[in-house]
Amino acid sequence: MSGDVRYWLRENIGTIFAFAAFVAMFLLYVANHSAGLNANVAQTAANKGVILAIVAMAQTFVVLTSGIDLSVGMVMVLANCLASQIVIGTPMSTAFGVLAVLAVGAVCGAINAMIVIFGRLQPIVTTIATGAIYYGAALALRPVPGGDVNATLADALTGQFAGGLPASLFLLLALVTLVWWPFRHSVIGRAVYAVGSSEVSAYMSGVPIRRAKFAAYTLSGLLASVAGLFVTFVTYSGEASAANGGTYTLYSIAAVVLGGVSLFGGSGSAIGAIFGALMFRTIGDLLFVFDVEPLWQPLFQGAVLMAAVCLGSLRLLRIRNRLELYG
Amino acid sequence: MTARTGAATPPPFSSMPLFEMQGVSKRYGGVLALTDANLAIHAGRIHAVLGENGAGKSTLIKIMAGVVAPDDGHMLLDADSVTFNSPSDAQAAGISCIFQELSLIPDLSVADNIAISDPPLRFGLIDRRAQRRLAEEALARAGAGNIHPSALVKDLPLSRRQMVEIAKALARKPRILILDEATSALTATDVTKIYGVLKRLRSEGLALVYISHRMHEIAELADECTVFRNGRSVASYVAGAKSDSEIVELMIGRELAGEFPKRPVRTTSHAPPRLEAFHLSWDDRLHDISFALHAGEVVGLGGLDGQGQRELLLALFGVLRGTTGKVSIDGTAVTIASPSVAKRKDIGMALIPEDRKSEGLMLPMSVRDNLAFAAQDELSRWGIVDRSAERKAVERIVQRLAIRTDGLYVPAASLSGGNQQKLVIGKWLMVSPRILLLNDPTRGIDVGTKQELYELLRELAQAGAAILFYSTDVDELVGCCDRVLVMVDGAIRRELAGPAITEHALVSSALNLGTEKELPT
Numbered sequence: 001m002s003g004d005v006r007y008w009l010r011e012n013i014g015t016i017f018a019f020a021a022f023v024a025m026f027l028l029y030v031a032n033h034s035a036g037l038n039a040n041v042a043q044t045a046a047n048k049g050v051i052l053a054i055v056a057m058a059q060t061f062v063v064l065t066s067g068i069d070l071s072v073g074m075v076m077v078l079a080n081c082l083a084s085q086i087v088i089g090t091p092m093s094t095a096f097g098v099l100a101v102l103a104v105g106a107v108c109g110a111i112n113a114m115i116v117i118f119g120r121l122q123p124i125v126t127t128i129a130t131g132a133i134y135y136g137a138a139l140a141l142r143p144v145p146g147g148d149v150n151a152t153l154a155d156a157l158t159g160q161f162a163g164g165l166p167a168s169l170f171l172l173l174a175l176v177t178l179v180w181w182p183f184r185h186s187v188i189g190r191a192v193y194a195v196g197s198s199e200v201s202a203y204m205s206g207v208p209i210r211r212a213k214f215a216a217y218t219l220s221g222l223l224a225s226v227a228g229l230f231v232t233f234v235t236y237s238g239e240a241s242a243a244n245g246g247t248y249t250l251y252s253i254a255a256v257v258l259g260g261v262s263l264f265g266g267s268g269s270a271i272g273a274i275f276g277a278l279m280f281r282t283i284g285d286l287l288f289v290f291d292v293e294p295l296w297q298p299l300f301q302g303a304v305l306m307a308a309v310c311l312g313s314l315r316l317l318r319i320r321n322r323l324e325l326y327g
Numbered sequence: 328m329t330a331r332t333g334a335a336t337p338p339p340f341s342s343m344p345l346f347e348m349q350g351v352s353k354r355y356g357g358v359l360a361l362t363d364a365n366l367a368i369h370a371g372r373i374h375a376v377l378g379e380n381g382a383g384k385s386t387l388i389k390i391m392a393g394v395v396a397p398d399d400g401h402m403l404l405d406a407d408s409v410t411f412n413s414p415s416d417a418q419a420a421g422i423s424c425i426f427q428e429l430s431l432i433p434d435l436s437v438a439d440n441i442a443i444s445d446p447p448l449r450f451g452l453i454d455r456r457a458q459r460r461l462a463e464e465a466l467a468r469a470g471a472g473n474i475h476p477s478a479l480v481k482d483l484p485l486s487r488r489q490m491v492e493i494a495k496a497l498a499r500k501p502r503i504l505i506l507d508e509a510t511s512a513l514t515a516t517d518v519t520k521i522y523g524v525l526k527r528l529r530s531e532g533l534a535l536v537y538i539s540h541r542m543h544e545i546a547e548l549a550d551e552c553t554v555f556r557n558g559r560s561v562a563s564y565v566a567g568a569k570s571d572s573e574i575v576e577l578m579i580g581r582e583l584a585g586e587f588p589k590r591p592v593r594t595t596s597h598a599p600p601r602l603e604a605f606h607l608s609w610d611d612r613l614h615d616i617s618f619a620l621h622a623g624e625v626v627g628l629g630g631l632d633g634q635g636q637r638e639l640l641l642a643l644f645g646v647l648r649g650t651t652g653k654v655s656i657d658g659t660a661v662t663i664a665s666p667s668v669a670k671r672k673d674i675g676m677a678l679i680p681e682d683r684k685s686e687g688l689m690l691p692m693s694v695r696d697n698l699a700f701a702a703q704d705e706l707s708r709w710g711i712v713d714r715s716a717e718r719k720a721v722e723r724i725v726q727r728l729a730i731r732t733d734g735l736y737v738p739a740a741s742l743s744g745g746n747q748q749k750l751v752i753g754k755w756l757m758v759s760p761r762i763l764l765l766n767d768p769t770r771g772i773d774v775g776t777k778q779e780l781y782e783l784l785r786e787l788a789q790a791g792a793a794i795l796f797y798s799t800d801v802d803e804l805v806g807c808c809d810r811v812l813v814m815v816d817g818a819i820r821r822e823l824a825g826p827a828i829t830e831h832a833l834v835s836s837a838l839n840l841g842t843e844k845e846l847p848t
Contacts, residue, residue, distance in 0.1 A: 201430045204414055
């Protein structure tokens with residue numbers, strides 16, 4: 001059975017690496033934090049990390065198909081603006097509001113999918129354009145920051161749970177078990193990996209390419225709207241912030257790369273991307289506890305990202321036909 | 328009915344064919360890949376399909392496997408008419424195909440790949456345990472029980488992947504199994520195993536279609552054979568009914584398509600060869616290749632497609648890392664570590680790549696820019712391009728090659744295929760190469776342009792260039808070359824010179840038949 005363990009390690013090396021790196025960084029952070037690890041420190045860190053983690057999960061679906069989704073941040077912003085209008089009132093109307101926000105996110109993703117599949121446009125261009133449209137819609141919904149959200153629900157999801165554990169981590173866990181795990185073990189999930197790894201081979205093997213891409217983009221939109229909901233719960237308001245949208249989009253790509261998901265598609269997992277996101281957030285916190293000027297933060301985050309990309313490129317040294325370097 | 332279709336009448340087999348193709352045609356643009364092709368295959372028999380490069384075999388099996396749709400003709404399965412709109416349709420009808428270019432997904436595990444078309448499900452999700460059992464069973468059936476089902480395909484060597492491919496096809500429990508050059512990447516042990524597997528499948532009642540260029544394999548396995556030539560099925564016969572020599576005749580027998588420029592009488596010179604290679608090897612694709620190329624000579628590279636000809640050109644041009652052996656230019660040893668070294672003045676090598684769209688041209692850029700690229704150094708001083716010198720040089724080439732273009736500033740993409748190919752060649756003529764390597768330059772271009780190309784090659788050789796010319800077209804090799812090196816499995820199998828270059832000799836040496844004299848060692 002040792003053979004099985006070896007192959008399992010081989011298949012999940014990126015995820016394991018991201019997990020280990022995050023744990024190491026987080027321990028370093030906790031050890032140097034003046035207050036140590038208490039419930040409040042954990043809650044704040046988790047709330048910050050979970051938003052990016054969910055956006056990174058969203059990004060993972062599309063990156064696995066060897067595409068890229070530059071609209072995730074804007075879908076998140078749109079969901080945030082919409083949630084600040086309709087996730088309010090009686091439990092019933094709040095529930096309907098949540099469902100409506102999720103539906104809008106899924107539709108945004110489905111629109112991306114349709115354009116990429118039937119319009120045959122490159123994902124990067126498509127999602128820049130649709131991202132701008134989604135942002136426009138957000139701005140129309142909420143020209144100035146404001147709005148409100150059902151505080152009971154918001155506090156429950158951003159607060160503490162079962163003796164001080166951050167509730168947001170349970171939300172993340174729920175997303176992994178209810179969305180990622182079934183996806184990973186479904187026929188459509190495998191098709192997503194197959195399409196990203198080699199679309200020609202996938203076609204030759206009778207894999208449903210279109211359905212796979214449709215699922216990937218739609219799930220991406222859906223999860224981006226979950227992130228938007230969570231932003232609303234943390235801030236109790238909605239804001240059509242272009243800066244937020246752009247930053248989360250770019251950071252989600254960074255998190256995906258740190259999490260061992262290949263930008264060429266076909267390998268990696270959302271769990272890796274989650275740890276990538278948490279790692280990326282921890283870099284900022286680490287700099288804080290070591291009293292480094294906040295101005296240095298982007299530089300350090302960039303350096304860590306660069307190092308991760310270099311690790312991923314080591315395989316290129318083994319290529320013997322130089323033409324493959326450019327393929 | 329012409330005499331030719333008369334010859335294609337199937338042999339009198341008693342049983343009804345399991346699958347039949349009648350009058351199937353396929354056209355790609357202006358090229359007829361398949362014309363009125365007929366094929367009948369039977370359960371419990373191995374049917375070999377033979378033919379030289381471009382005879383239409385690949386198109387035939389792509390149609391059978393549902394990858395491309397025929398323009399014309401019928402397909403019958405169990406005497407019922409069928410049409411396939413996608414590979415899944417063909418698979419559902421019980422046709423499994425093992426393609427030459429592998430259809431495996433590199434980032435997925437062996438088991439994932441074997442079960443990819445129809446994975447076992449439990450509660451709507453993939454049942455990994457059942458999938459693993461299925462994979463183990465299929466691997467064992469293919470005689471590859473030593474491959475671990477959890478291994479990632481991208482980590483396996485080519486020969487193992489080929490075995491996985493076979494296991495994958497078997498896991499679908501097909502009624503018809505098509506093997507396209509399925510043994511080309513296998514080790515000798517695997518080949519023996521595969522023979523056993525195929526014979527067992529035959530006894531289980533499968534119909535097998537076997538495409539191979541290895542005549543001994545066909546002799547060992549086939550029950551029936553069909554020969555293709557120029558997209559037509561020219562003969563079907565019971566295995567063993569025809570001699571090797573008769574088969575080669577069936578495969579070639581076509582009228583010459585083009586006129587070739589006269590070969591000048593070559594005077595022997597005592598100068599060292601322009602290019603000489605000693606014991607070149609690379610990876611497991613090139614084995615101990617030695618040859619000389621003289622100034623003024625057009626030397627052909629022959630053999631079936633994919634026997635290492637492309638790699639040899641790339642190795643000479645400095646693209647392949649880890650090439651062993653030596654190369655000398657004009658008697659001086661040189662190390663060519665990259666294409667930029669290869670094009671240096673003292674070496675003067677140019678390579679016309681096979682895929683002009685991705686390796687030869689920058690399609691959105693203008694005709695002028697494309698032509699001037701390789702000569703950038705000659706046309707500039709202190710890093711600034713001399714625009715008027717550039718224009719003059721470019722105009723000269725356009726005129727010399729009669730490139731039909733709407734001016735120098737239109738994008739290369741707007742030119743026809745033949746003129747694009749001239750552009751690639753013109754680009755390298757700008758630097759007056761002393762050694763010209765060509766990788767199947769006439770593939771997919773029209774007859775008129777081909778003609779011009781042949782004349783150009785001869786002209787360049789007359790002017791003192793040494794030319795190494797890989798072609799998948801046997802006619803061209805016969806018509807154009809002073810000598811031909813025939814490659815088989817990454818090694819030079821035979822060298823033919825002057826009048827010894829005949830279609831028959833080229834095809835039989837490419838098939839590795841022992842009818843010609845061996846290369847003296």
